[in-house]
Amino acid sequence: MSVELIIFIILGVLAIASAILTITARHPIVSAMSLVFNFLILAGLYLTLNAQFISVMQVLVYAGAIMVLVIFTLMLLNLSDEEKFKYKFDYRKIIAWMIAGAFVVELIAIFTNPSISSPGISPNSVEIGTAQNIGAELFSNYILPIEIAGILLFGAIVGAMVMAKRKITE
Amino acid sequence: MQNIPLEYYLILSGIIFIIGAIGMMTRRNAIILFMSIELMLNSVNLSLVAFSSFLGDSAGQVFVFFVMAVAATESAIGLAIIIALFRKKETVYVDEANLLKW
Numbered sequence: 001m002s003v004e005l006i007i008f009i010i011l012g013v014l015a016i017a018s019a020i021l022t023i024t025a026r027h028p029i030v031s032a033m034s035l036v037f038n039f040l041i042l043a044g045l046y047l048t049l050n051a052q053f054i055s056v057m058q059v060l061v062y063a064g065a066i067m068v069l070v071i072f073t074l075m076l077l078n079l080s081d082e083e084k085f086k087y088k089f090d091y092r093k094i095i096a097w098m099i100a101g102a103f104v105v106e107l108i109a110i111f112t113n114p115s116i117s118s119p120g121i122s123p124n125s126v127e128i129g130t131a132q133n134i135g136a137e138l139f140s141n142y143i144l145p146i147e148i149a150g151i152l153l154f155g156a157i158v159g160a161m162v163m164a165k166r167k168i169t170e
Numbered sequence: 171m172q173n174i175p176l177e178y179y180l181i182l183s184g185i186i187f188i189i190g191a192i193g194m195m196t197r198r199n200a201i202i203l204f205m206s207i208e209l210m211l212n213s214v215n216l217s218l219v220a221f222s223s224f225l226g227d228s229a230g231q232v233f234v235f236f237v238m239a240v241a242a243t244e245s246a247i248g249l250a251i252i253i254a255l256f257r258k259k260e261t262v263y264v265d266e267a268n269l270l271k272w
Contacts, residue, residue, distance in 0.1 A: 049179070050223055051222070062241070
């Protein structure tokens with residue numbers, strides 16, 4: 001067993017454990033903290049794939065900006081006791097487990113198919129993952145999508161301010 | 171790095187996606203639903219980056235960049251909606267937001 005495989009297994013187990021803790025924790029702050037941990041683990045997994053730029057963006061955008069926004073909202077709302085809340089509809093859980101089981105069966109069916117051949121990691125993956133290459137791609141072949149993403153972000157800023165502000169007239 | 175097969179990344183991505191989907195369908199707290207969406211988006215990002223590195227094509231990493239932009243947009247709008255809901259109904263549980271229910 002090689003060093004890379006051991007690192008991958010450690011990161012994978014930590015990623016799955018923190019994902020499970022995210023959806024099972026009773027207090028939302030615990031969920032948010034384990035989600036931050038999950039994002040950092042995923043940044044490490046991107047590094048094992050030689051994707052340096054995406055790894056840095058993961059830490060900056062997800063673990064930095066988005067989770068700060070989530071935790072800020074949690075602090076603002078001051079949520080506490082979730083225990084008093086009861087599930088009104090139990091059939092939702094049954095449907096959830098059925099859909100999850102269908103996903104698992106599908107995964108097993110795909111990955112036990114012997115006709116799938118796995119290529120090795122590409123020899124030029126290190127050059128692909130650099131900020132230089134991604135930036136050149138973004139501003140040459142993907143110039144229209146990045147402009148549309150800018151318009152989308154601008155609309156999101158205006159929409160978030162309009163929705164979250166207090167009504168002055170009432 | 172040649173020793174990890176592509177399937178391992180895809181299986182890990184599938185497992186995280188399933189966990190996010192289960193969280194999405196079982197929890198009723200809007201902020202935890204929101205975090206489950208982020209989990210699912212991240213698992214898809216992982217499989218995109220894995221395909222990009224294994225096939226030697228940079229399109230996958232560019233897609234991940236756009237997914238991150240849309241996720242940032244979604245988080246800003248979604249949290250603004252949650253704050254507006256909390257101001258109106260004093261709750262973040264989506265079962266109690268039933269104004270438009272028929």
